Amino acid sequence: MNKIVETLTNIWKIKELRERLLLTLSMLLVYRFGAQIVLPGIDTAQLSELNANTEQGILGILNAFTGGAFANASIFALGIMPYISASIVVQLMGIAIPYLQKLDKEGESGRKTKTQITRWLTIAICIVQAPTYLFGLSALGVPDSAFVLGKGLNFMFPAVTILVTGTIFAMWLGEKITDKGIGNGISLLIMVGIIATMPQSFVQEFISRTTNSNGGFMFVLIELIVWFVVILLSVLLVMAMRQIPVQYARRTASGGYDKNAVGARQYIPLKLNASGVMPIIFAQAIMFAPGLIGRSINHTSIGQWMEVNFQDIFGLAYNILFAVLIIIFTFFYTAITVPTNKMADDLKRSGGFIPGIRPGKETGDYLDHIMSLITFPGSIFLALLAVLPAIVVKLMDVQAGWALFYGGTSLLIMVGVAIDTVQQINAYLLNRHYDGLMKTGKNRKTA
Numbered sequence: 001m002n003k004i005v006e007t008l009t010n011i012w013k014i015k016e017l018r019e020r021l022l023l024t025l026s027m028l029l030v031y032r033f034g035a036q037i038v039l040p041g042i043d044t045a046q047l048s049e050l051n052a053n054t055e056q057g058i059l060g061i062l063n064a065f066t067g068g069a070f071a072n073a074s075i076f077a078l079g080i081m082p083y084i085s086a087s088i089v090v091q092l093m094g095i096a097i098p099y100l101q102k103l104d105k106e107g108e109s110g111r112k113t114k115t116q117i118t119r120w121l122t123i124a125i126c127i128v129q130a131p132t133y134l135f136g137l138s139a140l141g142v143p144d145s146a147f148v149l150g151k152g153l154n155f156m157f158p159a160v161t162i163l164v165t166g167t168i169f170a171m172w173l174g175e176k177i178t179d180k181g182i183g184n185g186i187s188l189l190i191m192v193g194i195i196a197t198m199p200q201s202f203v204q205e206f207i208s209r210t211t212n213s214n215g216g217f218m219f220v221l222i223e224l225i226v227w228f229v230v231i232l233l234s235v236l237l238v239m240a241m242r243q244i245p246v247q248y249a250r251r252t253a254s255g256g257y258d259k260n261a262v263g264a265r266q267y268i269p270l271k272l273n274a275s276g277v278m279p280i281i282f283a284q285a286i287m288f289a290p291g292l293i294g295r296s297i298n299h300t301s302i303g304q305w306m307e308v309n310f311q312d313i314f315g316l317a318y319n320i321l322f323a324v325l326i327i328i329f330t331f332f333y334t335a336i337t338v339p340t341n342k343m344a345d346d347l348k349r350s351g352g353f354i355p356g357i358r359p360g361k362e363t364g365d366y367l368d369h370i371m372s373l374i375t376f377p378g379s380i381f382l383a384l385l386a387v388l389p390a391i392v393v394k395l396m397d398v399q400a401g402w403a404l405f406y407g408g409t410s411l412l413i414m415v416g417v418a419i420d421t422v423q424q425i426n427a428y429l430l431n432r433h434y435d436g437l438m439k440t441g442k443n444r445k446t447a
Helices: 002-013 015-034 048-053 057-065 081-096 098-104 108-136 153-180 185-211 216-239 278-286 288-296 301-309 316-337 340-349 361-396 400-406 408-431
Strands: 242-248 265-270
Touching: 002 015, 002 408, 015 153, 015 185, 015 408, 057 185, 057 400, 057 408, 081 098, 081 108, 081 153, 081 185, 081 278, 081 316, 098 108, 108 153, 153 185, 185 216, 185 400, 185 408, 216 361, 216 400, 216 408, 278 288, 278 316, 278 361, 278 408, 288 301, 301 316, 316 361, 340 361, 361 400, 361 408, 400 408
Parallel strands: none
Antiparallel strands: 242 265
């Protein structure tokens, strides 16, 4: 306990880190406060049905990502997801559009241009999603009487404007946290939103177990133990790394390689899970489509089957397709984010080589083969964690809201962002001659 207090004291001693942490916390509080502000013209007393309909299923996931703002008909109801969608689209378009590929090579100026393109695309997505959300409130159980101003233009235009502005403001908060705060602002906003729904989900599960003779306190304890085990597995997945040896050598006067040179052997770090949680986010975005398609063609037998099976996020058909998509997207995202050919060219230019492999194309092919081999178990592990909530629901009869924290996007985002944030703080502590968080708070020398 004393060491923990000492670590927190060391964090507070570093002025820059203290200011960044305070800025980050204040920005997150603003975001959480905004999630509670209901859109003007909607009666909050009549939103109980909306809350009930967004406690589980696909809408439950969406509501968790917005920290309950979706179910509150809040000014942040669209959350930060339009920005995430725009970022994914721009990233995927970068594979096929030469202009975006050119921007990637222009360094900082190219990055700023891509960021601006992503912002404009975010606004375009919001303009489509905002009226869709407002018109969809009635289908989600919000009565017409809840719309105090009606559904005319005098309500729709201001409401759409506020929803679009809310997402833009959330995007701005995330970027400020990244630039002036502790980093990873967008991810932190999503993580805080997910954590915000966690206490309520656990309380509902606890009440269900203890008051309905459904296992009692002992079963709740078992659930918590399983949950901590899953968290540990998620940490291992996020931090998993595999290395292959790459030998560097100096050229001799005759043009050969001096294999006995100091530092001749180096290592290229190749991650077991180079794609992070992006495959789950990609797959989750696509999994909204089958249910919507089924609903639009529900006059046919195939449409009715799709509507029934792909609306249930804990169903067999949904999770089989979900797992397959995650595996596919893991390979796809790894292929576009790990430039093995560029790594081989850089290795060749630096005078390095892999023993037994020719520099250039053969080295690139070898690295690509290694990446494929280590990506496969990583993709399987990722898919299993993603479908684990459905397994928990079927085997342990856990309530839907609490089951979402047993795996999938929610848990991996929380774990990934938490680890990254700790590493950011660690870097500041180590730079100021303090032990990092992973080594407790022992002071190494006077700052």
